[in-house]
Amino acid sequence: MDNIKNGWFTENNTLWPEHKLSLKIENILHQEKSNYQDILVIKTKFHGIVLILDGIIQCTEHDEFSYQEMISFLPLCAHPNPSKVLIVGGGDGGVAREVAKHPLVKEIVQVEIDERVIEVSKKFLPFMAIGFQSPKLTLKICDGFEYLRQNPGQFDVIITDSSDPIGPASNLFTESYFGLLKKTLKSNGIICSQAGSIWENCTEIRNLMNGCKQHFNVVKYGISSVPTYPTGHIGFILASDDEKKVFEEPCFKFNSQELEDKKLKYYSYEMHKSAFVLPNVFSKILYE
Known part of the structure; x- marks a missing residue:
C-alpha cells in the first residue's frame, strides 16, 4: 500500500x-x-x-495474454508430443488456461506454494483463473522443489511461471533448480522458465543460461512483448537435452482457424520463430 x-x-x-x-x-x-x-x-x-x-x-488484464501464451506455447509447440506437463508456480491460472488449449496435452500437474494467490485470482481474475477449471489439471499446493525431488522422469514439458528472483521465487533462478528440472523430465523433454528482460539484466541472464547449460545440451532465450513489465519485454529460457532440438522451428503449428478457435491473441507460428531473434548486441552477450 x-x-x-x-x-x-x-x-x-x-x-x-x-x-x-x-x-x-x-x-x-x-x-x-x-x-x-x-x-x-x-x-x-x-x-x-x-x-x-x-x-x-x-x-x-490488458496485456497478460502475451506472457501466458508465449511461456506456454514456445515449449509446447517445440515438443513433438507434450502429453504430460508440469507447471511450477502460475498461481493466477493463466498458464494453465493456455496449456490446456494444446490438443496433444493430456495431463497437467500444477504446483503452487501460495494458495492465497490462487483463491484471490479466482475471485478477482476469473479470465485467468478459468485455467483451474480444466479437466486435464491436477492442482497441488506444495513446495515446487519438494515435488520435483519426489517425481523423477515424469514430464514431457515443465514450465516455471515464477515471480521475480526475490522472496519465495528466488530459488527458482539457480543452477541447482535446473538440475532438478532435468531429473523430473522424460527423455528429451523441454523446460521453459521466466528469465527476465535482456534490456534490464542481460549479463545475469547469460549467467543463468550458463547454469542451465550445465544440465542441458541446448539452451535458448526467447522474448515476448509485455508493455507493463520492466522495459516492455520479458524473456524465457528454454532447454532440452536433445542435441538436435531447434527451438526456432516448432514441431506443432496452429492453423489460422485454430488460432481463432483457441482465442490466441499473441502466439502464432511466425511469433514463435521471431521470438528467438535478438538484437545483435544482446545475442553476442548471451551466445558468444
Missing part, C-alpha cells in the same frame, strides 16, 4: 531501481499478506484488473 499515492500505483523495486511504472487506479479491490508475500489487486483506468505481489506487477 506504500506504493499507492494520489490515485496512482507505482511499482518500486530494488531489482530495477532506475525506473518505475505507474498506473492510474480506479479502485483497490483487495489487499492481504499471505504466509509468503503481500498480495494486492487493483482496478486501473486503462489496464483493467492488476495483480501485484510484493509490490511488483504480475499481470494486467
Whole structure:
C-alpha cells in the first residue's frame, strides 16, 4: 500500500531501481499478506484488473495474454508430443488456461506454494483463473522443489511461471533448480522458465543460461512483448537435452482457424520463430 499515492500505483523495486511504472487506479479491490508475500489487486483506468505481489506487477488484464501464451506455447509447440506437463508456480491460472488449449496435452500437474494467490485470482481474475477449471489439471499446493525431488522422469514439458528472483521465487533462478528440472523430465523433454528482460539484466541472464547449460545440451532465450513489465519485454529460457532440438522451428503449428478457435491473441507460428531473434548486441552477450 506504500506504493499507492494520489490515485496512482507505482511499482518500486530494488531489482530495477532506475525506473518505475505507474498506473492510474480506479479502485483497490483487495489487499492481504499471505504466509509468503503481500498480495494486492487493483482496478486501473486503462489496464483493467492488476495483480501485484510484493509490490511488483504480475499481470494486467490488458496485456497478460502475451506472457501466458508465449511461456506456454514456445515449449509446447517445440515438443513433438507434450502429453504430460508440469507447471511450477502460475498461481493466477493463466498458464494453465493456455496449456490446456494444446490438443496433444493430456495431463497437467500444477504446483503452487501460495494458495492465497490462487483463491484471490479466482475471485478477482476469473479470465485467468478459468485455467483451474480444466479437466486435464491436477492442482497441488506444495513446495515446487519438494515435488520435483519426489517425481523423477515424469514430464514431457515443465514450465516455471515464477515471480521475480526475490522472496519465495528466488530459488527458482539457480543452477541447482535446473538440475532438478532435468531429473523430473522424460527423455528429451523441454523446460521453459521466466528469465527476465535482456534490456534490464542481460549479463545475469547469460549467467543463468550458463547454469542451465550445465544440465542441458541446448539452451535458448526467447522474448515476448509485455508493455507493463520492466522495459516492455520479458524473456524465457528454454532447454532440452536433445542435441538436435531447434527451438526456432516448432514441431506443432496452429492453423489460422485454430488460432481463432483457441482465442490466441499473441502466439502464432511466425511469433514463435521471431521470438528467438535478438538484437545483435544482446545475442553476442548471451551466445558468444
